[in-house]
Amino acid sequence: MMLAFDFPETDISCEARFLTTQPAQALTMLNSDWMQMQARNLFARIKLEVGDDLAAQTRRALELCISREPLDEDVDELMALTNRLVNEHNLEQSKAREAMCLVALNLNQFLYLD
Amino acid sequence: MSNKKQNRDFCGRVRREFLWQTGAGFGAVALSSLLEADGFFGSKAMGDDNLSSANPLAVKPPHFAPKAKSVIFLFMYGGPSHIDTFDEKPDMNGKDGQTITVKTFGRGGHRNQGRIVEPRWKFKKYGECGKSVSDLFPNLGTCVDDIAFLHSMTADSPIHGSAMLMMNSGKILSGSPALGSWVNYGLGTVNQNLPGFVVMLDPTGGPISGAKNWSSGYMPATYAGTVLRSKGTPILDLTPPEGTSREVQRTMLDTLGEINGRHLSSNAENADLAARISSYELAYKMQEHAPEATDLSDEDEETTKLYGLDNPKTEDFARRCMIARRLVERGVRCIQLYSGGNHNDANWDAHGDLEKNHNKHAGATDQPIAALLKDLKRRGMLDSTLVVWGGEFGRQPTAEYAKGTGRDHNSYGFTMWMAGGGIKGGVSVGSTDELGSTAVEKPLHVKNLHATILNQLGLDPNRLSYFYSGLDQKLVGVEHVDPIQDVIA
Numbered sequence: 001m002m003l004a005f006d007f008p009e010t011d012i013s014c015e016a017r018f019l020t021t022q023p024a025q026a027l028t029m030l031n032s033d034w035m036q037m038q039a040r041n042l043f044a045r046i047k048l049e050v051g052d053d054l055a056a057q058t059r060r061a062l063e064l065c066i067s068r069e070p071l072d073e074d075v076d077e078l079m080a081l082t083n084r085l086v087n088e089h090n091l092e093q094s095k096a097r098e099a100m101c102l103v104a105l106n107l108n109q110f111l112y113l114d
Numbered sequence: 115m116s117n118k119k120q121n122r123d124f125c126g127r128v129r130r131e132f133l134w135q136t137g138a139g140f141g142a143v144a145l146s147s148l149l150e151a152d153g154f155f156g157s158k159a160m161g162d163d164n165l166s167s168a169n170p171l172a173v174k175p176p177h178f179a180p181k182a183k184s185v186i187f188l189f190m191y192g193g194p195s196h197i198d199t200f201d202e203k204p205d206m207n208g209k210d211g212q213t214i215t216v217k218t219f220g221r222g223g224h225r226n227q228g229r230i231v232e233p234r235w236k237f238k239k240y241g242e243c244g245k246s247v248s249d250l251f252p253n254l255g256t257c258v259d260d261i262a263f264l265h266s267m268t269a270d271s272p273i274h275g276s277a278m279l280m281m282n283s284g285k286i287l288s289g290s291p292a293l294g295s296w297v298n299y300g301l302g303t304v305n306q307n308l309p310g311f312v313v314m315l316d317p318t319g320g321p322i323s324g325a326k327n328w329s330s331g332y333m334p335a336t337y338a339g340t341v342l343r344s345k346g347t348p349i350l351d352l353t354p355p356e357g358t359s360r361e362v363q364r365t366m367l368d369t370l371g372e373i374n375g376r377h378l379s380s381n382a383e384n385a386d387l388a389a390r391i392s393s394y395e396l397a398y399k400m401q402e403h404a405p406e407a408t409d410l411s412d413e414d415e416e417t418t419k420l421y422g423l424d425n426p427k428t429e430d431f432a433r434r435c436m437i438a439r440r441l442v443e444r445g446v447r448c449i450q451l452y453s454g455g456n457h458n459d460a461n462w463d464a465h466g467d468l469e470k471n472h473n474k475h476a477g478a479t480d481q482p483i484a485a486l487l488k489d490l491k492r493r494g495m496l497d498s499t500l501v502v503w504g505g506e507f508g509r510q511p512t513a514e515y516a517k518g519t520g521r522d523h524n525s526y527g528f529t530m531w532m533a534g535g536g537i538k539g540g541v542s543v544g545s546t547d548e549l550g551s552t553a554v555e556k557p558l559h560v561k562n563l564h565a566t567i568l569n570q571l572g573l574d575p576n577r578l579s580y581f582y583s584g585l586d587q588k589l590v591g592v593e594h595v596d597p598i599q600d601v602i603a
Contacts, residue, residue, distance in 0.1 A: 021335040021389040026397035031351035074373045081369040108374045108387050
């Protein structure tokens with residue numbers, strides 16, 4: 001994870017991290033075991049905080065990831081995703097919701113500070 | 115990451131904001147069209163290309179008919195000694211240990227004299243052209259009739275960091291796009307399912323200046339080099355986790371794209387956001403196409419033996435050379451392989467024991483590189499694939515320390531070679547003095563090398579430009595630079 005995101009050499013001083021944007025980072029953020037775990041943890045936390053309602057869960061996921069009031073369109077988008085995954089792709093409800101959390105963790109708004 | 119930090123616009127605002135703030139109205143509209151015509155505003159390439167509707171990597175026509183479609187840059191990181199490899203200096207024989215007056219400039223600073231270190235390997239003549247090659251490269255020796263040697267290369271810095279940046283991006287300071295970025299900017303990429311600029315590092319690690327060596331500089335980040343690992347799977351996390359089918363992932367990415375797209379519309383000037391969206395799309399395609407491209411299991415035994423995949427000494431570089439050939443077959447424009455990484459003797463930087471160092475690195479690369487040239491040739495690919503070999507500088511004829519064979523860096527004169535892609539075979543251009551300390555005949559600069567590479571790919575080096583910071587930036591710089599006509603067939 002660190003290497004994918006430009007972990008600097010530790011034997012020379014690094015006044016400012018040099019940043020790259022690479023498809024390998026996208027692959028790590030989507031596919032790695034570690035991110036799967038983070039998505040699961042996020043879902044567990046959300047469930048504890050707001051219960052089982054999908055709308056509340058998606059809103060909370062976005063709130064946690066982007067640290068501000070989410071757009072209604074974005075909440076709806078994540079809800080629609082979850083429902084599509086369950087209805088069209090036959091994912092188990094909990095797996096679909098974890099996937100929703102993974103998407104939230106992959107948002108540009110999560111990775112970049114404005 | 116702060117938007118302000120990444121903002122590359124001259125006055126810290128986008129052109130629309132500039133117009134609003136200077137008084138929108140017909141006057142401003144007229145002014146803006148006048149300024150646009152003068153190229154005042156940012157290059158079109160930086161405008162809307164980053165949004166998913168336009169593809170910055172779409173195929174673009176070259177300036178003229180190209181000879182080469184792809185370039186493979188074999189980067190001998192650390193600086194191989196030209197005196198001990200391809201630039202024979204018979205005058206040094208018998209003079210080992212003698213003090214001589216010669217101006218040198220390396221990491222040890224400026225010096226006026228030194229102790230001669232005689233070449234530690236014997237030279238033999240090869241091929242129809244009768245080229246002298248040292249015993250470090252017996253296999254490459256058999257390919258000399260396809261190779262053009264550049265013996266009078268010069269560069270601006272004898273220090274790794276800046277020399278690396280110069281060889282890769284044309285400038286000794288960081289912030290400029292690398293060669294592969296220029297190539298992809300100029301030509302686009304043939305295969306939209308793989309990156310257009312691939313870098314494969316040595317297993318020991320990356321070179322000094324790291325990712326700056328394959329950075330897209332001031333160009334959109336989609337042009338930056340993509341690093342493939344050389345140990346284990348070339349790309350980590352290429353397979354989606356169990357339970358995530360391709361369709362499921364597609365649906366997730368579509369949602370991600372929607373939300374990111376909404377965010378992007380209010381942050382249009384942040385090139386990194388758009389680049390990241392593109393990187394997800396490329397990642398999606400790579401999952402399907404990269405495994406096949408980097409999987410060597412369908413290569414026949416004769417080929418794997420030719421490269422030396424079966425020998426632990428050559429296995430790593432052989433693997434990377436074979437992957438490079440496969441990537442070229444699949445339309446990747448620019449591939450850079452680093453021989454040597456990390457520090458000191460993990461790369462060609464022979465400050466200590468010259469023999470041990472160069473025996474190791476030549477031993478690991480001679481066979482695979484020769485095999486690459488031969489394999490490209492027999493597959494009819496050599497004419498359309500430009501191969502470049504060399505490091506960021508060469509080495510000095512005199513010893514760095516009071517004892518030992520170690521040579522310090524030398525950017526006053528060193529050797530590189532090119533093959534394929536419309537380059538003449540069996541020729542040598544330029545020369546250094548009798549010690550190999552300085553280029554004396556037909557000195558060539560890194561800029562000339564870059565100009566030649568672009569030229570072979572069908573791009574006019576003096577015309578290919580990217581407007582940034584008030585200047586039409588070019589890989590070769592502001593002055594006119596000629597390709598090396600002597601090596602162009």
